[in-house]
Amino acid sequence: MSVNYGSKRIVVGAHYGLRDWLSQRITAILMVLFTFVVLAQVLFTRGPIGYEAWAGIFAAQWMKVLTFAVIIALAWHVWVGMRDIWMDYIKPVWLRLSLQVFTIVWLVGCAGWAIQVLWRL
Amino acid sequence: MTELATPSRPQRPEFRNINAFKDLPTYRLPLAGWVSILHRVSGALMFLLLPFIIWLFDTSVTSEYSFARFSALFSAGAGFVPGWFFKLVALALIWAYLHHIIAGIRHLWMDVAHAVSKEFGRSSAIVTLTLSMALTAVLGAKLFGLY
Numbered sequence: 001m002s003v004n005y006g007s008k009r010i011v012v013g014a015h016y017g018l019r020d021w022l023s024q025r026i027t028a029i030l031m032v033l034f035t036f037v038v039l040a041q042v043l044f045t046r047g048p049i050g051y052e053a054w055a056g057i058f059a060a061q062w063m064k065v066l067t068f069a070v071i072i073a074l075a076w077h078v079w080v081g082m083r084d085i086w087m088d089y090i091k092p093v094w095l096r097l098s099l100q101v102f103t104i105v106w107l108v109g110c111a112g113w114a115i116q117v118l119w120r121l
Numbered sequence: 122m123t124e125l126a127t128p129s130r131p132q133r134p135e136f137r138n139i140n141a142f143k144d145l146p147t148y149r150l151p152l153a154g155w156v157s158i159l160h161r162v163s164g165a166l167m168f169l170l171l172p173f174i175i176w177l178f179d180t181s182v183t184s185e186y187s188f189a190r191f192s193a194l195f196s197a198g199a200g201f202v203p204g205w206f207f208k209l210v211a212l213a214l215i216w217a218y219l220h221h222i223i224a225g226i227r228h229l230w231m232d233v234a235h236a237v238s239k240e241f242g243r244s245s246a247i248v249t250l251t252l253s254m255a256l257t258a259v260l261g262a263k264l265f266g267l268y
Contacts, residue, residue, distance in 0.1 A: 025228075025229060025232065028225050028229065029229070031222075032222060032225070032226065035222065050188075051181075051184075051185050051188040054181060054182065054188075055181075055182045055183075055188075058182050078164070078167075078168050078171075081161075081164050081168075082164075082165070082168055085161060085164075085165060103168075106168075106171070107171075110171045110172060110175055113172075113175050113179070114175045114178065117175065117178055117179045117182065117183065120183075121182060121183075
């Protein structure tokens, strides 16, 4: 294979990873903010955290909207990360493609389940 | 690749196509490298356990009844699997989340501050590993009822 990294890298063409790089960081920031929002609500709850207090955090409409966005962001973030792992370690094309398809099905299924739980509250 | 003109340099082992069994046991990974590979491992772990995480979310918020099932998993267990095993799984997830978020914030900081020196790589790796393991220990002690 010809050398295509370092100073020999071909820098023309599409899909050089900037979009994936950027979307992974933006979704990460959203999830960090979500973590702090949930954490703050848990910490500022008076008394022990039982079912009422815990479910109450996710019952507010703004929290549902935020959580919904975070579920989508999470699936997108994990897709970029798992695709990187498959691309780095799995060389046979048939296996890599199969694992990528499995990842998409897994993530879409999990996102659907999480969204169902969220919006029936 | 830069050719170094100093002939007195000692021969260092060169690793290409690292063999997991031959090279990895003797490969001295720098701390930043440990943060990096553990970032991957923690991410993959959370990916694989995603259904379990959503199950925890589902049972903990859906109803009083399901909340009781959620709590019972960690005290009474499920089937032949004892509760402490699920606590261990939860602890692994706690570590994975903490490591991933701290290593991720380290990445974001390097992106915005252009902090890409060797020294910062090492010192921030120490902070990441220490903080994630210390917080895991604190939360793990709580999880297993030590305080």
